[in-house]
């Protein structure tokens with residue numbers, strides 16, 4: 001957790017009661033701070049079987065992620081998936097693992113985003129604590145909310161790091177926050193960050209990241225795919241707005257870049273299980289493009305706030321291989337916004353907006 005203590009305190013209504021003299025038998029009171037908690041999806045603690053299994057078990061037991069009835073899903077999960085997937089996914093994680101820190105890139109980048117946000121907010125004064133958590137794995141949402149509360153935060157802004165809303169991501173973060181509140185006697189006031197898929201700062205950052213990346217290449221891609229993580233088609237039919245949010249982000253980028261529909265396309269990646277997922281699929285599209293004679297493409301992942309397994313291994317690695325195997329010549333992956341200045345501009349703008357009235 002990074003604390004920001006500034007000499008200038010902007011809002012009158014925020015008080016620190018630590019200095020108030022309390023009766024001797026009074027429990028300690030610490031209040032008056034504001035917390036910001038960045039939350040990303042999660043990540044295993046290691047790439048070997050047991051850490052992978054623990055992580056996948058928590059993730060795939062979430063009823064927001066797999067909506068099948070427990071009586072059907074649990075025997076499959078415990079009987080097949082948790083026997084085979086930890087090994088397969090562990091190998092994939094090994095390819096992208098941050099060996100220096102012995103952790104996944106998602107964890108490294110999320111921590112850095114939290115540190116940089118604290119630095120940026122500190123510049124303007126205020127009494128804020130900035131921290132980060134993972135929905136699955138460590139550090140857990142519960143542990144960081146408790147730490148913020150213990151630090152005197154009686155107002156906490158929770159930021160699920162997903163620009164496009166989905167029940168499988170945003171809602172499950174909010175569920176976990178509410179579960180932690182259930183056990184608190186003195187609950188902090190909570191705000192959660194809404195989706196920001198059409199925020200001009202976000203769209204501008206994405207467009208600039210494309211322009212800058214393409215300017216540094218020695219070839220010009222014929223088209224760029226915006227590849228979003230998929231969800232089952234049935235979730236969309238039941239009312240999850242995720243598909244529409246993805247389409248809107250890409251449309252706004254296209255308008256900002258002044259490109260036509262064929263030059264910036266939407267695809268969906270990371271299918272899991274036998275169901276039909278949102279289409280067109282990224283891997284199939286990449287293959288079809290190469291077979292149709294397209295020689296140069298770029299792929300980016302606007303829905304991922306940080307590079308991770310799904311972008312580094314599945315897109316920068318596998319999708320590139322597919323393209324080359326089927327006749328493509330030049331493939332480039334445009335990195336996520338991560339903790340770059342552009343990425344931090346987006347996070348800071350969203351946080352400042354959502355904190356309004358509190359600071």
Ligand SMILES: C=CC1=C(C)c2cc3[nH]c(cc4nc(cc5[nH]c(cc1n2)c(C)c5CCC(=O)O)C(CCC(=O)O)=C4C)c(C)c3C=C
Pocket residue numbers: 041042043044059065066085089104106162166168169229230231232242270272303304307308309310
């Ligand atoms: C099984 C169903 C899954 C749904 C639905 C799903 C939605 C979803 N996921 C992300 C973002 C990420 N997913 C990541 C990894 C990952 N995702 C699933 C499954 C579903 N995701 C699994 C099983 C895994 C683990 C890896 C594997 O075994 O393949 C990650 C990467 C985490 C990392 O440490 O790098 C991210 C990020 C979104 C945005 C989303 C729906 C919109």
Ligand SMILES: [Fe+2]
Pocket residue numbers: 229270
């Ligand atoms: Fe996922």
Ligand SMILES: [Fe+2]
Pocket residue numbers: 243244245247
């Ligand atoms: Fe739609």
